[in-house]
Amino acid sequence: MAAWDEQHLFYLDHRNRQEITYCDFVKCLNEMSEYRTTIYVDRTNPYLFFCELMIALLNGSDVQIMDAEQREAAAEGPLFQSRVQLHEPQDIVLLLRQHANASVHMFTSGTSGQPKRITHTIRTLLPLRSKKKRDVWAFAYHPSHFAGIQVFFEIVSNLDTLIYFFDYRALPLDELLTGREITIISATPTFYRSLLPYLHATYGQVRRIIFGGEKYEESLADKLKILFPAALLKNIYATTETGKLLESQTDLFTIPPQMQGLLKIENDELLIHESLLREGPDSRLIRQGWYYSGDLIQFETEDQFKFVSRKGDVVKVGGYKINLQIIEEKMKTLNGIDHIRIYCRPNSVVGNMLTAEIVTDKYSEVQIKQLCRSELGLEPWEIPRVIYLVNDIAQTITGKKLRN
Incomplete structure (x- = not known):
């Protein structure tokens, strides 16, 4: 991990004129003497949510993430005393790893039905390794749901910078992409396609474009390659129940050696071994030790396949x-x-x-x-x-x- 710079930026939200360094973030966490374990997300101020989430987890507590709209219908939970005192940003990750079994309860995206409650732990959310080079992320997911939480932990664990990008219509996109030297964008194909009309230049400093959450679109990828000529495109297959499972640079996937026996294809559907699942998947979808993902595939070669649709x-x-x-x-x-x-x-x-x-x-x-x-x-x-x-x-x- 790179050395700590006191002025290194942690969080930027242009809408609220918030520009928070890692030094500011540590100070905020140290000053939070009390916390609750039910954390509500208000999209008008995601930074407050990140602080409340982090202080609860740093104290080793299990947390439940809820959307702000649900707050009125729920009773306020009890207050707990915080024992956290950090000296530098690296202490955040060290303390999180000490509480690796603390649970984070959240909801699935609800793409084709009602969102379902799912549980992960700090261990499953933190990346296995830290990297040396720092990145600047365009944060393009809702902060309360799994993809957003996963990206947030990736950012914090590497002392990367988070630039809030989800409500892109209200943002000066060209200024943020070039002036803030964004290096990574991770989003759904639907988000990228909605973003296209608002982009008016080429952005050579972006090094990675990550697709996830939906079927990869080759025609969309071709348009993004023109806008981001230096970027490596990554296509991630992940589920809320497991996290990331497969990775490719196109729409073609293979089951890697380390996943043999844990993933298989049956009747054109991807099946996931139950040992990879976190708490929360619908037990009706698990049969004889295998979780039926509902994701349909089509073989292009003997061992290469692409995802074509959902069963639904x-x-x-x-x-x-x-x-x-x-x-x-x-x-x-x-x-x-x-x-x-x-x-x-x-x-x-x-x-x-x-x-x-x-x-x-x-x-x-x-x-x-x-x-x-x-x-x-x-x-x-x-x-x-x-x-x-x-x-x-x-x-x-x-x-x-x-x-x-």
Whole structure:
């Protein structure tokens, strides 16, 4: 780990004009004489959440992370006395490792249904090794959910800098990307696609672009390579129940030697051995020691495969089975469609009505349906019955595309 610089920046939130050094962060933690173990996230001030989360964990307490909207319905938990006194930022990681079994309870993203409670420990959230070179991260996840928590621990454990990026519409993006020399961006494909219209230059100092949380989009990756010419693109497959499992630089994955016997593919679905699971997965999805992930794959070579969709993306419309993800990918190939979301709405006649939200300034609803027939060759039941032209796509709280 690099030596400590007293002026080294920990946290920047342009919206609140907050610029916090690691020295400030340590001072804040030392001055927190009391803490609670239920931590509420207010997106207007994530720094307060990070301080409250960290002081509880540094005291070895288990914590429950909740969204601010849930605060009114819940009683305030008891106050505990803090015993923490830090001398320098490196003490944060040393003390966290001493309390490696402390639990962090949080919720899944709720992409295709109700969010589910899941549990990790400090041991599973902290990276195994620290690195020598410091990075500046564009923090592009909601802070209360698993991906955001995981990135936060990666940042703190390496004394990296966190620049809050999730509410990007309110930010001077060019100024932050270049002036603050951001080196890593980690986000969902939906977030990147929503970000594209706001980027107006090339950003050569960015060294890594990390995809996660959703299916990798090659066409999107090609656009990002132009904007970030020096960046290495990483495609991460992770689940909230396990953390990171697979990594690639394209949409093709292989099961590495260390994962043999822990991951397997059965009926085109990825199965995860229960020994990799944290507390919280739905026990109905575990059979004979294997967790059925719901992620469907397609083999491209004997040992290389790519993820094609979720099981929940396969629905029946008028008696026909269709894959929402595949329809979406076909419609994305139409020049002039910037962003799209395909989903189903209940219908008393056909069971499900195929519906689309589309960001475009080139086509009308009628023209899109005509192109689905003439250009894409979609069957009548594969063409969205209802099309909404929108300015943005509905997302979950974690930046994923909302399916329901």
